């Protein structure tokens with residue numbers, strides 16, 4: 043390339059990439075749908091044009107025709123990745139569920155059927171109540187478990203992953219009360235996310251998986267307004283939003 047062209051290219055690239063600017067990406071994830079609140083999430087994702095992953099529960103799809111319609115709508119949106127969050131959600135009896143790897147895999151495969159997640163494997167998945175990663179370039183156990191819980195669990199996560207799943211945990215949670223009401227304000231949540239990035243406390247460099255639950259976004263909690271404010275607030279701070287399949291790269295630690 044002629045020197046003058048090379049110089050022009052250099053200055054053009056320099057203009058496009060301000061010195062010190064680092065793209066930080068947020069991966070929005072919503073668990074336990076379809077539930078009340080799921081429709082509001084889909085409305086906001088469409089209006090704001092942001093990608094997100096919805097880890098859905100097979101049993102919740104079968105709870106009524108409206109739930110099946112929500113799954114169908116989610117799957118029709120290119121911005122939305124529908125992932126597997128088990129069939130039974132362990133019936134919220136985690137100790138019993140995680141005592142048997144084959145039961146876990148059977149439950150996950152059953153959910154694939156209900157959710158229509160057939161191909162191509164591996165299917166993006168999140169195990170109920172477990173912040174575990176088993177991806178191509180990263181593997182991480184749940185550091186939130188007590189020693190007692192960890193010793194009791196006999197789950198072979200490699201076997202679960204090898205059965206056709208990429209398992210995604212999370213970096214941080216927008217927590218909620220038992221009623222589903224979000225705990226942190228949007229402003230507080232954004233501050234917390236900023237802090238995690240600036241302290242270098244995200245699992246992957248310059249990327250963060252945010253865990254939320256569909257039930258938090260019901261009308262009664264002003265779900266649409268809060269989620270819209272979160273997306274707008276993060277955008278204003280310069281964050282990008284990513285598709286979950288792009289989380290796992292060779293640069294992951």
Ligand SMILES: [Zn+2]
Pocket residue numbers: 073074127131170171
């Ligand atoms: Zn869940």
